[in-house]
Amino acid sequence: xxxxxxxxxxxxxxxxxxxxxxxxxxxxxxxxxxxxxxxxxxxxxxxxxxxxxxxxxxxxxxxxxxx
Numbered sequence: 001x002x003x004x005x006x007x008x009x010x011x012x013x014x015x016x017x018x019x020x021x022x023x024x025x026x027x028x029x030x031x032x033x034x035x036x037x038x039x040x041x042x043x044x045x046x047x048x049x050x051x052x053x054x055x056x057x058x059x060x061x062x063x064x065x066x067x
Contacts, residue, residue, distance in 0.1 A: 005029045006038070008048065008062040023057075026050055027065070 012024035028048040030038045039047040046059040 005032055006067075007065045009065060010048070010050075010057055011061045011063060013058055013061055022052075023050060023055065028055075028057075028062070 007027060007029050010023055010026055010028055012021060016024050028050045031047040031049055031054060033039055040059065041047075041056070044059050045056050046062060047054060047056055048062070049055075
């Protein structure tokens, strides 16, 4: 049985906070590949899905929520 995808809160980077991005503080869910692993980029980014759609964000700006 596969584990449910992890949920995170996006803190936002400096530019997002200064411009008032609606994604700052929102909950998101990690997008998983076929093996059940989070999709991470080589530069520390992570593919997540917000209620409004998918986005690539900095992994350091995500905080994992307790299950």
